[in-house]
Each structure stands twice: as structure tokens, then as C-alpha cells.
Amino acid sequence: MTLKLSILVLGSPYNSQAAYSALRYTQAAISLGHEVYRVFFYQDGVHTSTRLSAPPQDEFNIYEAWQSLQKEHSLDFVTCIAAAARRGVLNDTESKRHNLPAANLAEGFDLSGLGQLVEANSVSDRLVTFGA
């Protein structure tokens, strides 16, 4: 049975294991042939979607791993626009709109509202949540 799955990431990369566990689950779901409809990043989970991070070279790069997973499978990654703006994760449009000096949303992620999470829940067989 193929499931339509959506993933919700609520924890930040270094204060929780949420972003890592969600990554491994998403990879496994894809490898087993399930459809990953959307990955939604909310609360501190939005920190996963920055492109301005540089973990030491001998450590696993969780940001890069998410970015290449998105690219490889053309996944729909949505970061909550309000939660991200509060925490300093912005794309070019948002950065200009708030009159700020830089943008840092990683490629492959979209900023959008909570409606995208609500919609993902209504069309998916399961919403799998990774909390902190």
C-alpha cells in the first residue's frame, strides 16, 4: 500500500534530534516508494531551512542533507513564513519587504503560510510530526 505522507518538523537542528529523525524517516519513506506530499517546517524547525550555516567539516551537515534530498526528489518543502520571519529566516522578497540587509532561505524551500500545513494534512494519509 502506497501512502501519501506529509512531514512536520518542529525542532531545531541542534536543540533537538527532530530535524535528523525527520530526514531519515523521509529518506526511508521515499526509498519504500511512498509519496512525500510536503515537508513543513514550523516553530524552531524553520532553522533547518537556512543556507547560512557552516557546521565543522568533520560533522554531519544536516542542512546540506535536507537540501540535496529536496533536489534529488523535487520535494515540496515549505517553511512557515511567520515563524521564520520571527527567527531570522528570510527569502529575498521578505528581506526587501522588511527592509533588512540579507536573505538566507536555502534553495528548494518556499516561504508560505500555515494554510500549506493545513492543506497537507487534509490531503495526506498521515502527517508525521517530529517534535522537540
Next chain:
Amino acid sequence: MTIELDEISNEDTAIESKFDLLIVLQQAPYSSASANEALDLALAAGTFEQKVALLFIEDGVYQLMSEQAPDALQQKSLEKMINALSFYGVSMLAVESHSLFERDLHPEKHIIQGVHFELLNTKSIQDLYDRSKTIIRF
């Protein structure tokens, strides 16, 4: 709200319907953005005409204290957000009665008035989970 903490008031009306989303609020307010971001999601889900239920449990019941003055911490009023829920179509607000009891909170004395909360016992909460497609905890 009823006064008898371990009695369920409207068992039938409380848990008849099915919910697309059950949001469980289990954290005290102000020390984190958790309560705010949970209520934001509730408002969004209501706007998109999803059937949403909220369950306040454990320290989450502190979000319902009636004398909150969050401007002292330069924070927004949760009470206003909770009052707005019904306008956004959020169909059920539930409170675990035992969580109030354990915290010496009395519905008529300590909890926001003018909003209808269903007081649920453990069994009714199990039913609420059963009737909800998805559960998100905050």
C-alpha cells in the same frame, strides 16, 4: 463550565463529531512561543474550514488563566486569541479536568469566562483522540 472537576458536563455533544485536526496544548504560556504558534495554527485551520479541536492539558491549562496581563512582558494577549477561535470556526475547546484539579485551579475562579470549554476526563480524551484524524502537540 461545571464545578465538579471529575464530572463530564456534556459528554454526548462534546465528542460526537470527527475532527481533521486536534491541537494539544500542553505548555505554559509566555516562557516560549509555543502557545502562540499553536493558536496561530488553530486559527489557520479554522480559516480553511477544517474541523479543529483544541485540548488544553497539563501545564497547557495555565493558558486559560483569567487574570493574564501579558503586556507586562510585551507579549500579545492569549485571551484575545482564544476568544477569536469561535469566529474562525474552531468547533471545540476541551480542557482535561484532572490537569485543573492537580494544579488547584477552579474553573469558575481562575479560568477565562465567556468561552465555552468542555471539561473532559481521561476516557473522554481517549474518545477525542479516536475521533481526530491528526494530532499535533505544542
Next chain:
Amino acid sequence: MTTLHTLNRSPADTQLFKQLLSTIRVGDTLLLLEDAVYYCIKNNLNRTIQDIEVFALKDDVHARGIPFEGSDVKLASYEEYVRLTERTDKLINWY
């Protein structure tokens, strides 16, 4: 209807475990991940939740150096976590 419950908090979070216990039913499945794999050390877990099939995420168990011999808990990979999602009707994540 069967539910897959996942828990990711250590045994110190007794309030969360209490909430889980009041919701889990015979025939449901429990998957322990992240810090919840420390429940594998405590042998009283299976006495607390009888008639529930319990799994622990293998990589989380190994990473934390948890002695696993004699445990009634089964080890599961991330793929098996996905298969458990498939096999059950519903999912509740406890965190």
C-alpha cells in the same frame, strides 16, 4: 482501528508517558525513538504496557550504548518505522 504511537522523550518525562498510557490500547504499537530508547533499560516497561507491541529505533539504541540483551522490545530501522506507519490506521507522535 489500530494506532502507531511514537515517543521520543526519556523516562524522566513522566507526564508525557502518563498521557500516552491513557490513550494507548490493546492492539496498538509503540515505537520508542530518540531519548525514549532509554526505556529499553528499564525492564518494567512491558509490565506497564501489556499487550502492546513495542519497538525501539535501532540507530537511536546503538548510538546511546543501550544494553539490549534480554529486552522484550524489538529493534526497528527507519524503514520499519515507515512500514509500521503503513500497517496501522493512524499515527500519534508523543513529544
